[in-house]
Amino acid sequence: MSEGETIDGVPVTDEQIQAWADEAEAGIDVDMLKKRGRGRPGRGAEPAQVVALRLTPQELAELDALAARAHKTRSELIRAALAAYAT
Template identity: 65%
Template structure:
């Protein structure tokens, strides 16, 4: 049976390379620094705020965000806080 990762076969050379890397050791502090989830937007944690919009309102926000080449969140932040955009 062939080992697979993401639908691709794993070769013996890859396994040997990964084993050599593991035997050489990892920088544990570097691995610990890598956080989970989305990257932060500032020095302090951000808070998610729920806003209710109708489907038409949400479509309008999405159209405006696309026209501004921004994500929905970035567009809304820019409208609410233009000085920080």
């Protein structure tokens, strides 16, 4: 192991590496890994499409301030605005 290796700022020890190797040699429970729910939760039956949006620093600051006041994320606020506009 090279000196100073870390994961999330925590030093990786030879003992930890050996424990990981032992776990891998014992076999990985694939069903357990699938149940962990990696990634963001879905918003429906179909995968959501990511859309890039360019905002000026001032627009972004205004969006963040409005989102904070509404106790919403940027994405939630943008989706709500689009839904209101579409109706």
